[in-house]
Amino acid sequence: xxxxxxxxxxxxxxxxxxxxxxxxxxxxxxxxxxxxxxxxxxxxxxxxxxxxxxxxxxxxxxxxxxxxxxxxxxxxxxxxxxxxxxxxxxxxxxxxxxxxxxxxxxxxxxxxxxxxxxxxxxxxxxxxxxxxxxxxxxxxxxxxxxxxxxxxxxxxxxxxxxxxxxxxxxxxxxxxxxxxxxxxxxxxxxxxxxxxxxxxxxxxxxxxxxxxxxxxxxxxxxxxxxxxxxxxxxxxxxxxxxxxxxxxxxxxxxxxxxxxxxxxxxxxxxxxxxxxxxxxxxxxxxxxxxxxx
Amino acid sequence: xxxxxxxxxxxxxxxxxxxxxxxxxxxxxxxxxxxxxxxxxxxxxxxxxxxxxxxxxxxxxxxxxxxxxxxxxxxxxxxxxxxxxxxxxxxxxxxxxxxxxxxxxxxxxxxxxxxxxxxxxxxxxxxxxxxxxxxxxxxxxxxxxxxxxxxxxxxxxxxxxxxxxxxxxxxxxxxxxxxxxxxxxxxxxxxxxxxxxxxxxxxxxxxxxxxxxxxxxxxxxxxxxxxxxxxxxxxxxxxxxxxxxxxxxxxxxxxxxxxxxxxxxxxxxxxxxxxxxxxxxxxxxxxxxxxxxxxxxxxxxxxxxxxxxxxxxxxxxxxxxxxxxx
Numbered sequence: 001x002x003x004x005x006x007x008x009x010x011x012x013x014x015x016x017x018x019x020x021x022x023x024x025x026x027x028x029x030x031x032x033x034x035x036x037x038x039x040x041x042x043x044x045x046x047x048x049x050x051x052x053x054x055x056x057x058x059x060x061x062x063x064x065x066x067x068x069x070x071x072x073x074x075x076x077x078x079x080x081x082x083x084x085x086x087x088x089x090x091x092x093x094x095x096x097x098x099x100x101x102x103x104x105x106x107x108x109x110x111x112x113x114x115x116x117x118x119x120x121x122x123x124x125x126x127x128x129x130x131x132x133x134x135x136x137x138x139x140x141x142x143x144x145x146x147x148x149x150x151x152x153x154x155x156x157x158x159x160x161x162x163x164x165x166x167x168x169x170x171x172x173x174x175x176x177x178x179x180x181x182x183x184x185x186x187x188x189x190x191x192x193x194x195x196x197x198x199x200x201x202x203x204x205x206x207x208x209x210x211x212x213x214x215x216x217x218x219x220x221x222x223x224x225x226x227x228x229x230x231x232x233x234x235x236x237x238x239x240x241x242x243x244x245x246x247x248x249x250x251x252x253x254x255x256x257x258x259x260x261x262x263x264x265x266x267x268x269x270x271x272x273x274x275x276x277x278x279x280x281x282x283x284x285x286x287x288x289x290x291x292x293x
Numbered sequence: 294x295x296x297x298x299x300x301x302x303x304x305x306x307x308x309x310x311x312x313x314x315x316x317x318x319x320x321x322x323x324x325x326x327x328x329x330x331x332x333x334x335x336x337x338x339x340x341x342x343x344x345x346x347x348x349x350x351x352x353x354x355x356x357x358x359x360x361x362x363x364x365x366x367x368x369x370x371x372x373x374x375x376x377x378x379x380x381x382x383x384x385x386x387x388x389x390x391x392x393x394x395x396x397x398x399x400x401x402x403x404x405x406x407x408x409x410x411x412x413x414x415x416x417x418x419x420x421x422x423x424x425x426x427x428x429x430x431x432x433x434x435x436x437x438x439x440x441x442x443x444x445x446x447x448x449x450x451x452x453x454x455x456x457x458x459x460x461x462x463x464x465x466x467x468x469x470x471x472x473x474x475x476x477x478x479x480x481x482x483x484x485x486x487x488x489x490x491x492x493x494x495x496x497x498x499x500x501x502x503x504x505x506x507x508x509x510x511x512x513x514x515x516x517x518x519x520x521x522x523x524x525x526x527x528x529x530x531x532x533x534x535x536x537x538x539x540x541x542x543x544x545x546x547x548x549x550x551x552x553x554x555x556x557x558x559x560x561x562x563x564x565x566x567x568x569x570x571x572x573x574x575x576x577x578x579x580x581x582x583x584x585x586x587x588x589x590x591x592x593x594x595x596x597x598x599x600x601x602x603x604x605x606x607x608x609x610x611x612x613x614x615x616x617x618x619x
Contacts (some may be wrong), residue, residue: 180395181403183412187361188415188468189385189394202405 014282021281028278031271035183038268042088050081053236063255071256074246079164083260089239090265093154094272097219100158102165102212109169110196112206114177124170131163136211139222143231153232157222165211172204206283217269224265240265302372302504303391303472309366310350310357314579325578326371327353327437329528330367331604335472340498340505342519344512344551345363348575350528351508352396352606355474358506359391371472389419396477398457402449408435408460409445416467434463438563439493459493466497475507479514486513488496491518512555516540521611524548527586528578532606534612546591547571565611585617593618 022028041048056076064071070079112123130138139156146152176182176199185195201208218242226232227241235242240261247257308331311324327350335341339567343351350534358369360376369377376387392415395401402411412431420427432442438459449457458478465473479487491514498505507517515522515536522539524532524547532545543549550571558562571590576582582589588598598617605615 180397180401183361184393184395184401184464185414187359188388189418190414199405202403228342 016280017277021278023047025274028274031274032278034267035271035275038087038105038264038271039091041084043086044089045088050078050084052077052081052085052238054078061250063254064256070260071254073112073254074250075258079257079260082243083240083264084240086240086243086261087264087268089150089233089237090223090241090268093150093157093223093239094216094220096154097157097161097223098212098215100154101162101215101219102208104159105162105165105211106169106201106204106208108162109166110173110200112166113170113173114192114196114200116177120170122188123166127163127166130160135160135222136225139226140229140231143226148231148234150233150237153223153226156226157219161215161218161222165208168207168211169204172207173200176200176203206280210276210280213272214280217276220265220268220272220285299336301334303335303506304333304370305358305367306370307367307521308332308354308357308364310362310368311365323579326528326581327578328357328364329578329581331528331530332367333530333533334376335504335506336520337504338498338502339520340507340518342379342515342522343506343508343525344510344515344522345525346510346551346575348578349525350578351510351525352476354525355476355506355508356393359393359472359474360387361393385418389468390470391473391474392468392470393476394458394461394465394478397481398454398461399481401461402452402457402464404448407448408445409447410462411460412467416463419468430467431463434467437466437497439462439489453486455480455490458482458486458490460488462494462497466501469501470503470505472504475505475509477508477510478619480509480511487514494518512551516523524551527575527581529586529615530613531587531615532613533605538609538612542612544608544612545587545616546593547587585615 022032054077056072059068059072059076060074062072062076063066068078068080070083073079073082108123108127112120139160142160143152143156146156182195182199185199186192190198195253223232224241224244225241227239230245233239233242238246243261244258244265247254247261250257308328309326310328311326314323314325316322329350331354343354345351353362353437357364360379364377365508367377368375369392371387374387376384379387395611406414409428409431409589413427414436416427416430422430428445431445435442435444440456440459444452444456449460452460458481462478478494479490482490495518496504499505505516505518507518521533522536523530524539524545526547531550532539532543534542534544539548540552543552546569550569553566553569557566569592571592573590576586576589582598583600584599584601585591585594585603588594591598595618601617603615603617605613607613
């Protein structure tokens with residue numbers, strides 16, 4: 001974002017825009033605070049006095065209490081620790097899968113849009129084919145072939161959700177390519193990859209950032225669904241999705257085990273979408289003035 | 294300032310640029326004939342003005358000439374070398390010698406780069422001078438186009454249209470070109486600034502010995518700056534003459550009509566003078582009328598005009614016209 005608003009007064013105006021949007025939107029403030037807390041907890045988990053793996057069979061299915069804030073699970077592990085460590089995995093998957101998917105999407109989108117011709121046709125047909133297969137089926141089949149675990153779930157999500165970003169970026173590249181400054185750079189003989197890096201990507205950055213913030217939310221959602229189906233994160237590691245899956249067997253005597261991670265998934269996704277909205281106001285000041293008119 | 298030795302710098306022979314229109318299956322359906330067989334010369338040191346109404350192919354001709362667009366037919370000869378078929382590394386030295394100034398000073402400069410980055414971009418390809426040397430040259434260029442050294446680290450959007458156009462000119466001059474295509478460089482500017490930019494271009498021409506192709510539709514400005522003028526209609530040049538000769542003795546009916554459209558500052562004179570208004574619209578460049586392209590709108594059209602295309606012939610010394618009637 002700093003790259004886009006190098007000019008100081010411009011940057012100040014953008015920040016003011018975001019602040020005034022925040023003023024009217026209490027939910028957005030709550031979302032930001034929530035995200036900061038969740039991310040801080042996830043990052044600080046190893047140095048906090050949490051122990052997600054010690055079992056205690058005498059204290060199984062303890063409901064939330066001052067000693068165990070979120071209660072204990074089916075083999076007596078502290079559920080608060082498990083939820084926080086689960087969030088660590090969920091967020092990690094969210095970020096890394098988003099980065100993979102943005103990188104692939106931007107690469108394919110810019111190359112396809114900039115080169116045009118048969119390269120564009122081939123790449124876009126690949127995008128069409130990949131987006132025509134229902135992603136849940138695709139991801140399920142692929143994850144059956146890969147060794148289950150953190151790495152493969154990041155790869156699976158990252159490499160099978162980039163099509164939307166590729167299309168968005170390609171569309172913008174097509175219009176940027178006809179700008180005279182890009183035509184001039186091409187004319188004097190600047191190599192194509194330099195033009196993409198120096199002229200195209202900085203202009204597409206707003207789109208990329210917005211797509212990325214909703215991309216995290218989608219990746220967390222996908223990870224949760226896969227883990228819920230048992231195709232994602234495996235024991236003893238846990239994510240919010242796998243906690244949910246584990247909880248469904250004990251719905252009758254420990255309903256909090258399902259509600260807590262489920263609520264966190266919903267709130268996190270909501271908060272990331274709110275963040276995406278704020279970023280959009282930051283990078284596209286027109287969005288704000290448009291709403292006021 | 295021009296024609297000391299009448300040495301031809303740039304020449305085209307039957308130059309064509311057609312943009313194909315493809316159907317759903319990618320087959321060529323039709324072509325927009327933006328430039329359709331143009332033969333003319335630009336003499337070293339002169340300013341060749343190119344006029345014509347919107348959509349007649351002026352800009353396309355200019356951009357094809359400097360090989361920004363790929364020509365679809367004919368020949369381009371620059372300084373005695375045929376550059377029509379050159380590609381890549383062989384073409385690049387010619388792009389250093391032929392530069393361009395764009396019409397729209399807003400889309401010509403990348404909003405994410407500052408002035409120093411914008412001007413350094415073309416320079417970086419041709420020198421391996423140190424950064425401080427390049428910076429020094431940039432400061433010099435900025436001074437040459439009437440800007441200050443401390444503008445160097447500002448962004449394009451901090452400047453007015455006229456200043457941006459100056460930055461664009463500095464960028465074009467950065468690689469020390471011989472030929473400059475001015476693609477309607479003043480039509481997006483305020484009238485007061487137009488004069489400044491035109492005067493600056495004239496000064497630079499004298500100082501650096503540049504040759505200009507000046508594309509425009511402001512006829513009075515073109516008369517002021519040009520040595521010779523070419524009039525384009527629908528992808529063809531219909532008349533070429535020395536600037537004053539063209540304005541005083543236009544031969545082609547289209548040129549006559551264009552010139553009579555220049556507003557006259559004296560209302561008495563304006564009322565008494567007969568304006569030659571041509572009827573109808575510019576025909577589609579996809580579907581060019583047969584024979585003389587202008588016959589559909591020409592007030593003097595005769596039957597033969599729709600039969601045969603008139604060649605561009607020299608009627609009086611230095612005055613070329615493509616018309617059956619005159």
